[in-house]
Amino acid sequence: MTIRLTLADADIARAAEIWRAGGRVAFPTETVYGLGADASSDTAVARIFEAKDRPSFNPLIVHVADLDQARKLALWSDAADALAQAFWPGPLTLVLPLAPGAPVSSLVTAGLDSVGIRMPAHPVARQLLRAFGGGIAAPSANRSGRISPTRTAHVLSTLDGRIEAVVDGGPAEVGLESTILGLTGTPTLLRPGGIGIDALSEALGARVSRRHDTDAISAPGQTPSHYAPRATMRLNAAEWEPGEATLGFGKMPCDLNLSEAENLTEAAANLFAHLHALDAMGRAVIAVAPVPHRGLGVAINDRLSRAAAPR
Numbered sequence: 001m002t003i004r005l006t007l008a009d010a011d012i013a014r015a016a017e018i019w020r021a022g023g024r025v026a027f028p029t030e031t032v033y034g035l036g037a038d039a040s041s042d043t044a045v046a047r048i049f050e051a052k053d054r055p056s057f058n059p060l061i062v063h064v065a066d067l068d069q070a071r072k073l074a075l076w077s078d079a080a081d082a083l084a085q086a087f088w089p090g091p092l093t094l095v096l097p098l099a100p101g102a103p104v105s106s107l108v109t110a111g112l113d114s115v116g117i118r119m120p121a122h123p124v125a126r127q128l129l130r131a132f133g134g135g136i137a138a139p140s141a142n143r144s145g146r147i148s149p150t151r152t153a154h155v156l157s158t159l160d161g162r163i164e165a166v167v168d169g170g171p172a173e174v175g176l177e178s179t180i181l182g183l184t185g186t187p188t189l190l191r192p193g194g195i196g197i198d199a200l201s202e203a204l205g206a207r208v209s210r211r212h213d214t215d216a217i218s219a220p221g222q223t224p225s226h227y228a229p230r231a232t233m234r235l236n237a238a239e240w241e242p243g244e245a246t247l248g249f250g251k252m253p254c255d256l257n258l259s260e261a262e263n264l265t266e267a268a269a270n271l272f273a274h275l276h277a278l279d280a281m282g283r284a285v286i287a288v289a290p291v292p293h294r295g296l297g298v299a300i301n302d303r304l305s306r307a308a309a310p311r
């Protein structure tokens with residue numbers, strides 16, 4: 001059962017408690033309802049993907065209450081400052097270099113060294129984020145492939161019973177997801193939204209360039225920014241070859257195990273951190289045991305085959 005929470009103080013506090021306990025709470029933002037969980041927790045973030053039935057792991061946006069929080073997550077810059085001054089709180093996501101040691105699960109960044117951050121303007125979102133006191137990872141609160149939710153009823157129509165709670169804050173006004181601006185190199189529009197390229201360029205005092213493949217993150221081999229280890233990947237390995245760094249699933253001898261208990265949520269939570277750690281061993285090959293293609297296993301296999309794609 002998904003609990004319906006109201007805007008009463010006690011309910012806001014309860015939502016923050018559910019987040020602290022690693023649960024999922026859908027909440028209104030000015031763009032669409034988000035499906036939020038503690039951005040610092042691998043398990044909590046894995047459970048977002050589990051609820052959404054997403055066939056792949058796209059990086060998620062971290063929602064913050066204030067600038068101090070944003071500065072803890074990313075390497076802040078004058079450009080970020082100018083844009084935050086102009087558009088935060090509001091429907092603008094900034095993709096910035098991830099700060100070393102930032103409290104962000106590698107499942108949020110999809111293993112990348114950048115992080116998408118936004119400070120939503122919706123008063124309920126702000127209240128919830130302040131009550132929680134940390135970053136909340138939140139994609140739109142719908143099952144994969146369904147329309148973006150702008151009302152509690154939309155959220156419940158696909159996620160009822162799959163998430164712990166929804167905060168009923170009335171209709172979201174915009175209904176269109178935030179504009180995403182990449183600031184890890186040349187300022188680049190990564191996803192168009194309500195805030196246009198001219199307004200961004202003006203606030204920045206420099207031209208923002210366009211990128212047409214808005215969902216490039218999901219196009220295998222097409223984007224330089226999806227996480228790929230240095231080592232060659234060998235998937236569905238029935239047994240290990242000498243000298244390989246080995247990633248197991250289920251009870252088996254290996255360097256690191258996605259989940260000895262064959263729990264796919266645990267495996268998703270471990271995926272990027274384990275790949276990074278195995279890559280750091282400096283071996284030529286990372287071999288990966290078969291992961292079943294059910295539930296979150298579909299997204300895990302999708303990400304593994306991207307990491308293994310020729311480049």
Ligand code: TXA
Pocket residue numbers: 029031032033034035058059060061091093095109112114115116138139140141176177178179180190191214215217225
């Ligand atoms: O309005 C919104 O942005 C809504 C509300 C809930 O805030 N959220 C949303 O999340 O639209 P989602 O998961 O649908 O979009 C996340 C997108 C990713 O698909 C990716 O394109 C981009 O944000 N993104 C996030 N982090 C990134 C990163 N480190 N590098 C590149 N792109 C990133």
Ligand code: MG
Pocket residue numbers: 139140148
């Ligand atoms: Mg979405």
